[in-house]
Amino acid sequence: MADPSGSCFVEDILIQDGIVQKTGLFTPPKNVLKINAGGLVCLPGLVDMHVHLREPGQTHKEDMVSGSRAAAAGGVTALLAMPNTIPPCDSPEAVRFVTRRGASLPVRVYQAAAASKGLAGEQLNDFSVLKAAGAIAVSDDGRPLPDAGIMKQALIHAKAAGLPFLSHCEDFSLSRGGLVNEGEISRILNVPGFGNDGEAVCVARDVAVAECNSLPVHICHVSTAESVNIIRSAKARGVSVTCETAPHYFTLTEDLLLSRDADYRMNPPLRTRRDMKAVLAAITDGTIDALATDHAPHSPAEKADFFSAPNGVIGLETLLAVSYTRLVKPGHITLWRLAELTSQAPSKILRLPFAGIKPGAPADFCLFDPDWEFTVEPEKSRSKSRNTPFKGMTFFGKVKYTICRGKVVFDSEHKF
């Protein structure tokens, strides 16, 4: 077991009142619940900064309870819910609805408020009021702010309110509702394509607005080689830009779409092998700050027809295993870097406290078995939906226990 922030190895962890009391070798007190963690790796609880919980409005896909149970099953102890619910989370009342319910959920649920009224991209909300209600970020995720001038105002107001702005980068004049990546696959399927330019043009715009005005911006779900290059060079110039990618962008490629299975459709779409490698390289060299799932549940009925299905895939339960298998096992990154990508960096971007696993820190962590290989079986998901693009694939790194606020919120032996 290890603590990536303190770089120390610990043998035992004593938790009391939700707080880590002691680490190291010691005789545990009597009358405590003991977990045998032999052979398991302990990581700080994952912080997934991009999740769609679908509540209110679309609870047939997911709700806060099912979504947070899926999170716990994936080793995630904190998540950020995106505001594109029905109605959108664009008022203090809507933010309070989530924060009130958060306390009774197995993991910590935070809310991103909508940047614009009704997510329409026209009139900005009062970010300070939303922050006072409990929002910890602002975003119109699912859509870009369509106008660079509004984007500039949004970044100014977000900075003034002390909230990170999370940007969904898509230029609608280029993406044009494309179902898959633009190129060979879109031509074979004879469907509209969303090319790399549709993302990269908007990334370049947002980075330029941030750079020219010395404002921070966070870019969501980076999927293309060009986006990665723009962000890498911006960082080298000292621009205050951070970004995330999702496990499917460094694991899967567009050829899966030839199956005409909508479970492989998300926005932005799966790209080419060249893009996948670029994303992987950007994770390795530090250009990409964080891993997030963009967990986007849709019911099997909604996903049944390839052409009319909505975009989105679930990912909370596979975030750790896919990342461990794809990144750590082949030696692209270390376990410490994985903890940074999945916990420390997203906490920092969202301005949440991060204390690692040491005395005095909140007891939020997961224990996983690095040698346990398992097959992803959608029907066993804790999510209400089944739309995982990793179905049938095998991964190492099964989560055995998740502990949040000092309580066992997931135990692989006993279903929670």
Ligand SMILES: [Zn+2]
């Ligand atoms: Zn998005």
